[in-house]
Amino acid sequence: MLKVGLTGGLATGKSFVGAALRDLGCYLIQADALGHEVLEPGGEAYAEVVREFGKEILRQDETIDRRRLAGIVFADPEKLAVLNRLVHPPVLRRLERAEAEIAARDPRAIVVVEAAVLIEAGVHDRFDKLIVVVCDEAQQIARAVARGDGTREEVLSRIRQQLPLEEKRKFADYVIDTSGSKEETLRQVRAVYDRLRSLTS
Secondary structure (H helix, E strand, O other): OEEEEEEEOOOOOHHHHHHHHHHHOOEEEEHHHHHHHHHOOOOOOHHHHHHHHOHHHEOOOOOEOHHHHHHHHOOOHHHHHHHHHHHHHHHHHHHHHHHHHHHHHOOOOEEEEEOOOOOOOOOHHHOOEEEEEEOOHHHHHHHHHHOOOOOHHHHHHHHHHOOOHHHHHOOOOEEEEOOOOHHHHHHHHHHHHHHHHHHHO
C-alpha cells in the first residue's frame, strides 16, 4: 500500500484534486471529515473541546458550531494549538484504522489523505509521498470568500496561520498548481497518478 499525503493552503483546490485522484482509482480519506466525527457529541474530542472553549461554542442541539469555534481559534494561535492538541490524536487514530482496513482489502492500494495542516502538524513524514496543491493568494482569498469561509479579513487571518505555500513546496514530492483551468489541473493530476501507480506495480 502506498500512503500519499495531499495538502496545501486554504482554498487552493485540495478537495478538487483529491476527488480527481479518487476518480482515477485512489482511496481518499479526508482528515477534515474525521475531524468532524471526533467533534460530534460522543466523539473522542467533544467533551474536552467543550470544557476548554465553553458552552458558547454549542448550538441549541448541543452540537459544536464549527464556524464559531473557528472564529475563536483562528484569532488566537495559542487557542488554535490547544484545539489541535485535543483533535489531532483521535483523528490520527481513526486515520490509522481506516488505512489498515484498506490495506487488508487491497495491498496495492494508493491511499490519499487530504489534510490542510499535514506539515504544520508534523505528520507529513508518515507518508510515502507528499502532494502539495498551490495557487496564487488572490485566488485563495476569492475562492474562500465565495464558498463562505468568512470575510476577506477572516480568510487572510486563516491563511496567515498556515505555513506559506512556498514553504510547503519544499516538502513536496509533487506540486499541482490549480491556478489555471480545471482541465489543466486534471492533466497534472493524471500525470501524478501515473507516477504513483508506477510505484505500486
